[in-house]
Amino acid sequence: MERFVWRARWTIAWWLLVAGLAPTGSAAQGAEATPGPAPTPTVQRPVDDYDRGTPRSAVRGLFAACGAMDYKRAAEFLDLRRIRVTEREDVGPVLARQLCLVLDRTVWIDLEQLSDTPEGDREDGLPPRRESLAVVPTAEKPTRLFLERVPREDGVLIWKVAADTVARIPALYQEFGYGPLEEYLPKPFFEWMFLGVRLWQWIGFLLLGTISWAAAWVLTRILVRVGRTIVSQSWVPLSEDAVVVMRAPLHALLALVLFRSQVPLLALSVRSAHFVQGLTGAGIVLAVAWLLMRAVDVVARSIEERATNRQAVASLLPLGRRATKVFLAGLTLLAALQNLGFDVTSVLAGLGIGGLAVALAGQKTLEHLFGGITLVADQPVRVGEVCRIGDKIGVVEDIGLRSTRIRTLDRTVLSIPNGEFASMQIENFSRRDRIRLAATLGLRYETTPDQLRYVLVELKKLLLSHPKVSPEPARVRFAGFGAYSLDIELLAYIETSEHEEFLAVREDLFLRIMDIVAESGTAFAFPSHTVYCGADSGIDLARQQAAETQVREWRAQHRLWLPYPPEEEAAAIRGSLAYPPPGSAIS
CATH class of the missing domain: 1.20.58 (Methane Monooxygenase Hydroxylase; Chain G, domain 1)
Structure with a gap:
């Protein structure tokens, strides 16, 4: 007993001496070193023909054998010790095939989650030689499958599917297998596979x-x-x-x-x-x-x-x-x-994150997009309206997210990006409440002043009496002396927004103006040089005298419509003219 005590004392003293003389980084800095825990000895991965040294490698090998449909090799990854030795060669591949199908149908196993050390995961709460493989969601309750570290024939420890898990394979296959189909269909229907199907x-x-x-x-x-x-x-x-x-x-x-x-x-x-x-x-x-x-x-x-x-x-x-x-x-x-x-x-x-880059790269596209939104919100033009953009006139056919399409008078399609279109000057013809009529009439220089007065008065009566002509303003004025004619300016507004109707009303007015000029005994002038080489009948004297007589009567009665018509007479004849004219197809 005394020898044991002295031996223990000498051993402790020896270790203290070694610890005091051992060079450490902290000793070099003048500080005491505290010894750490002893390192855990590393267990070497066993050499195995099927690479069953760790849980991860064993499952990887099992999946490789299943994918190759080599169920005899897959059986080497099952712990068949509870099965009779004489039956293992026949039963093993069958159980391996059934397990492969069950795992393939029910669970997705992430190999990276399995331990890659020979000892397995020591912190999973399971016994040291046991590792969780998967949880199969059966009809009754979830069934957990296990791996187990078992001795090989030579005593080396390797990982296999646990024996109790192997015992559950037939019941799992009964639930997740192919059922009666295997009894009626030939084997190639189950063995031939393409893209995992x-x-x-x-x-x-x-x-x-x-x-x-x-x-x-x-x-x-x-x-x-x-x-x-x-x-x-x-x-x-x-x-x-x-x-x-x-x-x-x-x-x-x-x-x-x-x-x-x-x-x-x-x-x-x-x-x-x-x-x-x-x-x-x-x-x-x-x-x-x-x-x-x-x-x-x-x-x-x-x-x-x-x-x-x-x-x-x-x-x-x-x-x-x-x-x-x-x-x-x-x-x-x-x-x-x-x-x-x-x-x-x-x-x-x-x-x-890439929104800023997209915005910078698609500035024009965004500009056109917001231009389209502006056009829809502000509505300077709408689909179906006639407008003028620059030197082009046409009908708006479509206002899209990026561009606006216009059908021009030449029947071509003009596409304008919305960003540019929204910034252009747009003249909308379809939103006119009235359409302006302006014309200059040139009468021959042979026209007498009273004839001219007659024409002016009758033209004013025409405009005031026409139901499609707005009375305000409706102007007829002797404008001046042209190079070859006496010029009369006519300005009025036709009460319509439809261009076709405007053309019809203008046509009717021009025809009536021709009648008035003919009634006055004068005629329209045209660019020409008159060379008098002989006797000329001149203008109609009878009609000239009638027009002059009418003007003298207006003067005597103080009813001459120059420079302005009497309001009573203008109101009396307003809208009294028959329009459309008698005999017209639409009258």
């Missing part, structure tokens, strides 16, 4: 697609017929054809919904099922967007039919329809990307 599943895709399309066609016909009946008997301002327009997108939507609901019958793998669900989800989003865009067209057409007399609404409709469709397209794109597995949040964040 087996042959019988490809055939199932075709059958489900055909059945879903046919069932959707029947349902669509029924729904369209019911919709037409409802629309025809309701107060909703929609035509029956509006329901028919929705048939194609409704058919596609119903077919995709029916197909998606039946996909679980195909017993796809988790990866394939996730892809199909995402793809069909994106298709449903596109079909809904198609349906909504058709609905936008139907509503816009209905509003357009009801707002035929409201030009402001009519001009807003095309731009509003396009803006709504662009908004729907943006939402559809985001929803489709989300269904396909993309991170929409990252996309939106990227758009926010």
Whole structure:
């Protein structure tokens, strides 16, 4: 006992001496060093033909064997010690195949989450030689599958699927297997695979697609017929054809919904099922967007039919329809990307960060976009109106998000970017309340002053008595002496905003002016040089005398309409002239 005590004392003294003399960084700096905990000895990864030294490598090898359909090799990753030795060679591959199918159908295992050390994860709350593989969501309750570190034939510890998990494989396969199909279909239907989908599943895709399309066609016909009946008997301002327009997108939507609901019958793998669900989800989003865009067209057409007399609404409709469709397209794109597995949040964040760059790169585009908004809000012109822009005159056909299209008088289409169009001087002809009529009449120099007075008075009477001519102002004045004529200026406003009607009224006035000039005995002058070579009958003396006599009577009665007509007489004859003239086709 005394020897043991002395030996212990000498051992402690020796270690203290070694610790005091050992060079450390802190000792070099004049500070005491505190020894840390002893490092944990590293266990070397065992050498194994199937690379079963760690949980991660074992599961990776199992998945590789399953993917190659080498179930005999996959059986090497199962702990078959509870099965009789004579049965292991036959039962092992069967159990391996069943486990591969169960895992393929039910769970997605991330290999990076599994431990890559020979000891496994010591902090998972499980026994030291046990590792969690996956949790299978069965009908009764979730079933946890385990890996276990077991001795190989030579005693080296390796990782395999635990024996108790192997015992649960038949029950799991009973729930997640192919069922009676394996009894009726040949083996190639289950062994041949393309893109992770087996042959019988490809055939199932075709059958489900055909059945879903046919069932959707029947349902669509029924729904369209019911919709037409409802629309025809309701107060909703929609035509029956509006329901028919929705048939194609409704058919596609119903077919995709029916197909998606039946996909679980195909017993796809988790990866394939996730892809199909995402793809069909994106298709449903596109079909809904198609349906909504058709609905936008139907509503816009209905509003357009009801707002035929409201030009402001009519001009807003095309731009509003396009803006709504662009908004729907943006939402559809985001929803489709989300269904396909993309991170929409990252996309939106990227758009926010790149917004400044997009704004700088698309300055002109944004300028034209806001120019279109300005045109719609301010409405200097509307669709269908006639306007002058620069030296061009035409009819506004469309106000789009980027440009405005104008049909010119030459029947060409002029496209002007909205940013430029909004900053130009626009003359709108369609919003005139009246149309100006200005003309200069040239009478021959042989016209006497009284003849000229007669013409002036009759022209004033003509303008005041015509129902389509505004009395204020309606001016007829002797303007001056031209190079070859006595010039009379005529100014009036025709009470119409329609150009065709203006042309008809102007024509009628010009014909009546010709009658007045002829009645006065004079004539219109024209550019010429008169050379008198002989006797000339001259002007009509009888009519000249009649016109002069009429003027003398007006003077005697103080009723001469120069320089202004008497208000009583002007009021008395206002609108008394027959128009359209007698004998006209529209009278």
